[in-house]
Amino acid sequence: MIKPIPVNKEVAWDKSKTIMSKTDPRGVIEYANDAFIEVSGYEEHELMGQPQNIVRHPDMPKVIFKILWDNLKAGRNMHAIIKNLAKNGRYYWVITDFEVKLAGGDIVNYYGKRRAVPQPVITDLIEPLYEKLIQIEKVGGVAASEKYFNGFLEEKGKDYNAYIKGIITESDKSGDKKGFFARFFD
Numbered sequence: 077m078i079k080p081i082p083v084n085k086e087v088a089w090d091k092s093k094t095i096m097s098k099t100d101p102r103g104v105i106e107y108a109n110d111a112f113i114e115v116s117g118y119e120e121h122e123l124m125g126q127p128q129n130i131v132r133h134p135d136m137p138k139v140i141f142k143i144l145w146d147n148l149k150a151g152r153n154m155h156a157i158i159k160n161l162a163k164n165g166r167y168y169w170v171i172t173d174f175e176v177k178l179a180g181g182d183i184v185n186y187y188g189k190r191r192a193v194p195q196p197v198i199t200d201l202i203e204p205l206y207e208k209l210i211q212i213e214k215v216g217g218v219a220a221s222e223k224y225f226n227g228f229l230e231e232k233g234k235d236y237n238a239y240i241k242g243i244i245t246e247s248d249k250s251g252d253k254k255g256f257f258a259r260f261f262d
Contacts, residue, residue, distance in 0.1 A: 080165040082134060087168040089115045091192035095170060101183045103128045103145075112190075117163035128188075133161040137209035139221040143236055144174070148186055151176050155240045157193055157202050169193045169202075171244065194247045201243050 095115055098107040108116075108123045116123070116131050123130065132141075136159055147154045154174045159167050170190035177185040193202070205228070213221040225236075232239055 080161060080163055082161055082167065083165040085166045087115055087117070087162050087164075087166040089168060089192075095188075095190035097128065097188045099128050099186045099188075101185070103186070105130070106185070115162065115168055116160070117166075122163075131160040131162070133159040133167055135159050135167070135206065135210070137206050137221060137225075138213055138218045139209055139225050140206070140236075142218060142222065143225075147237075148174055148176055149183070151178060151183060155237050157197070157240055159206075169198050171240065194244070197243055197247050 090111075093111040093115075094109075095112045096107075096109040097105055097112055099105050105123050105126050105128055108120060113120055113123065118130070129141075140156060140158070144154055144156050153176055155171060156174065157169065157171050159169050161167060169192065171193050172188050172190045175187040175189070176183055177187060209221045209225060212224050229235060229239055232242075234242060
């Protein structure tokens with residue numbers, strides 16, 4: 077399948093919806109709910125059997141996926157803020173709660189539950205950080221980007237999961253009455 081050419085426009089979507097998917101241990105899509113199909117612009121049959129990275133946007137730093145996969149393969153659930161690429165080339169930002177499903181100690185599936193990210197979190201915190209990581213990757217590769225990112229997280233005194241939870245929680249304090257994480261995990 078040919079990747080779409082990105083355009084700098086956001087997908088218009090109902091941000092109150094939860095996007096869900098299930099993949100096998102290699103990240104191959106086995107299930108996508110109606111919200112995923114609607115937001116991504118792919119038909120269900122186009123998603124089934126495809127790697128989850130079918131929606132990976134080129135503006136995403138590779139180091140984020142390295143950290144994500146390192147944790148998931150180790151059986152640890154993760155939160156991540158990700159910019160995805162729809163079939164029409166538009167983008168959509170999501171915070172994903174990745175859950176690892178184990179059977180007999182082996183990973184059998186990954187479940188992704190995604191919600192929209194508050195705009196101030198994207199523009200004020202995530203985009204500048206991710207742009208810097210991409211610049212570092214272009215010059216020094218993923219290893220250099222990972223070293224920088226680890227230093228950034230050490231300075232914050234958090235791992236990536238805790239950093240994501242912290243910025244979303246902080247956004248909640250300045251936002252609506254029922255916080256983002258409370259809505260996310262309802």
